[in-house]
Amino acid sequence: MTSESAENVEPGTVRPGGRTARVRESVLLAAGDALAEHGFDRLDLADVARRAEVGKTTxxxxxxxxxxxxxxxxxxxxxxxxxxxxxxxLAEDLRANARLVLSTLTDPRQGALFRSVIAAATCDARTAQALHRFYAVRIKEWAGCVTEAVERGELPAGTDPDEVIRAVSAPLYYRLLASGDPLDEAAADRAAEAAVVAAKAGTFVR
Structure with missing residues (x-):
C-alpha cells in the first residue's frame, strides 16, 4: 500500500494479521462488552483500551x-x-433463521449490544452505514434458502429473496425495540410461518 492510499483508508477498515490481529480481536471484544454494559453514550476509547489491556495510543x-x-x-x-x-x-430454513435472530436478540450480551448500536445508528451516519453493511451481509447469507425454494417450485418465480428474509426478522426487532412484547420461540416461529405464507402467496414477487 502506498503512503497516499494509506492516508485515504478509514480507521478500522484494514484487516491486519499477526500480533495486530490479536490486538484487534481483544479490542473488539472489549468494545462489545463496554457497549453491552454501558451503551453508546458512555463508550470511551480509553476504557476500551484498559479492558483490552492494550495501550491507549494503539x-x-x-x-x-x-x-x-x-x-x-x-x-x-x-x-x-x-x-x-x-x-x-423453506419453512424449516426460515424457522432456523428466526430462531437464530431470536437467540441473538435475547442473549444478555448480544441483545444489549444490538440495542446500543441501533440507538447509535439513529444519530450517527457512519454507525448507520456499518449497521446497514452488517445486515446486508446477513441477508445475503440467508437469501439463498429463498432462491433454492424458488428453484424447487416452493415459491413463485420472481420472489425477492431479500424481502422474504427481512420479513422474518422484522417482527422480532419490533418486539425488541418498540412493543416490548415477549421474544420467545413462539414469536420466532410465527414470524417465519407468516413469511412463508406471504411468500407462497406471491407477496414478495418483484
Whole structure:
C-alpha cells in the first residue's frame, strides 16, 4: 500500500494479521462488552483500551473515534456470524433463521449490544452505514434458502429473496425495540410461518 492510499483508508477498515490481529480481536471484544454494559453514550476509547489491556495510543491510532470502533466491530460480527441452515425446506430454513435472530436478540450480551448500536445508528451516519453493511451481509447469507425454494417450485418465480428474509426478522426487532412484547420461540416461529405464507402467496414477487 502506498503512503497516499494509506492516508485515504478509514480507521478500522484494514484487516491486519499477526500480533495486530490479536490486538484487534481483544479490542473488539472489549468494545462489545463496554457497549453491552454501558451503551453508546458512555463508550470511551480509553476504557476500551484498559479492558483490552492494550495501550491507549494503539486504540486511538487505529480507530480514532468511537464510531470508527463500532463500524469495525459490526464488520467483524458480520464476518463471524454463523452460516445459514440448509434443510431442503423453506419453512424449516426460515424457522432456523428466526430462531437464530431470536437467540441473538435475547442473549444478555448480544441483545444489549444490538440495542446500543441501533440507538447509535439513529444519530450517527457512519454507525448507520456499518449497521446497514452488517445486515446486508446477513441477508445475503440467508437469501439463498429463498432462491433454492424458488428453484424447487416452493415459491413463485420472481420472489425477492431479500424481502422474504427481512420479513422474518422484522417482527422480532419490533418486539425488541418498540412493543416490548415477549421474544420467545413462539414469536420466532410465527414470524417465519407468516413469511412463508406471504411468500407462497406471491407477496414478495418483484
Amino acid at each position: 486504540v486511538y491510532r487505529r480507530w480514532s473515534t468511537t464510531t470508527g470502533l463500532i463500524a469495525d466491530l459490526l464488520d467483524d460480527m458480520a464476518e463471524q456470524s454463523s452460516p445459514r441452515t440448509r434443510t431442503g425446506s
